[in-house]
Amino acid sequence: MAPNSQTILVVGGGIAGISAAIEAAEAGADVVLLERSPTLGGRVAGLNRYFPKLCHPTCGLEINYQRIKKNKNIKLFTMAQVATVEGQAGNYKVTVKTTPRHVNAKCTACGACSEAATSEIPNPFNYGLDTVKAAYLPHEMAFPMRYVIDGSVVGTPEGDAIKSSCKYDAVDLEEKEKTFDLTVGAIIWATGWKPYDAARIEPYSYSESPDIITNVEMERLAAHNGPTKGQIVRPSDGEPARKVALIQCAGSRDTNHLPYCSAICCLGSLKHAAFVRQQYDDSQVDIYYIDIRAHDKLEAFYQKVKADSGIHFIKSKPGSIVVGEDGRPTVCGEDTLGRDIYANAYDIVVLATGMEPCSAREYRVPVEVEMDDYGFIVPKTGNGSGIFSAGVAQGPNDVSTSVQTATAAALRAIQAVRG
Secondary structure, three states, X not given: OOOOOOEEEEEOOOHHHHHHHHHHHHOOOEEEEEEOOOOOOHHHHOOOOOOOOOOOOHHHHHHHHHHHHHOXXXXXXXXXXXXXXXXXXXXXXXXXXXOOOOXXXXXXXXXXXXXXXOOXXXXXXXXXXXXXXXXXXXOOOOOOOOOEEOHHHOOOHHHHHHHHHOOOOOEOOOOOOEEEEEEEOEEEEOOOEEEOXXXXXXXXXXXXXXXXXXXXXXXXXXXXXXXXXXXXXXXXXXXXXXXXXXXXXXXXXXXOOEOOOOOOHHHHHHHHHHHHHHHOOOOEEEEEEOOOOOOHHHXXXXXXXXOOOOEEEEEOOOOEEEXXXXXXXXXXXXXOOOOOEEEEEXXXXXXXXXXXXXXXXXXXXXXXXXXXXXXXXXXOOOOOOOEEEOHHHOOOOOHHHHHHHHHHHHHHHHHHHOO
């Protein structure tokens, strides 16, 4: 029996979801792409550089955005997420919930609304390291290029001023949460990941010092459009961060937190070490590690970083991080090779926290799917399969592997809807 619907729903607009949607659409399938945030790109959009070439991710994302713009088979909904799923392969009934943006498609991104806004909110793109106006463009390469107005100004004089400032009638402060229904033949779940909560690793004192940050925060600190315009400095006082510690497996490979390896953390820290060394000739970077994992051809990147005399590798799982009277974080533990007890003070300490699948906690799949013990969706094949996973929804992956899994998911979804 032929499927009732040949439309493919892709849930998640990060690099995996974008890739799956484009691959399926360019093969002739009708695709609906949902993203719960205001823009596409996911975690990749927040990266400063890719490894191993340390090129900017904007290039690759922009190429994909152009492919989306030119393909009439793709319908895109941002600030939208799946509420319910019923049915079976070929005939899924999906209810989608949308969150108010308070800015409609008439927006030209002129910025007048932001100029009229007076209050500020934590900047989600920079993980709260700085603030933005309550009317804001998510970031300079946002797609769609449209502003967002925070709900806190609705019904206030500030909200009225923001609305009055828009000469294109793009501000809609009356917008409410809505739902709409879809019928689709297959679903690709590509909801990505969230950084593991570093505050849960109590011995590392993340909540006690602004100079103890996570790997994703370090990425934004080094970015030209980040909170410090690319200057790697101490968040506490803005002074140059010339002595930096990178703590590997912070909460990973640990039965009290994430029992698994997230695959990219070592390489991310090697990249961060390169950021610091490129910015400060006299800097020192210490990498505390259990073992360094650089898969496939990326071993060459590891060896290149390792050859830098300003980067030191200390085989150790630090026991604690103590904030001294001068505010500097001090890493404490035992050197596994030298058996020396250390207490080393730094300008900043970067915790390489792992990848937690969004499908495990905050964006659970509202339909029965097979998951492993960690909340990753297990790929399924065979007759009757209509729900597939891609990217980090499937397991810890880097960008290139996420794209590969997305292509595979798109092919399987096409096979499912075409019977």
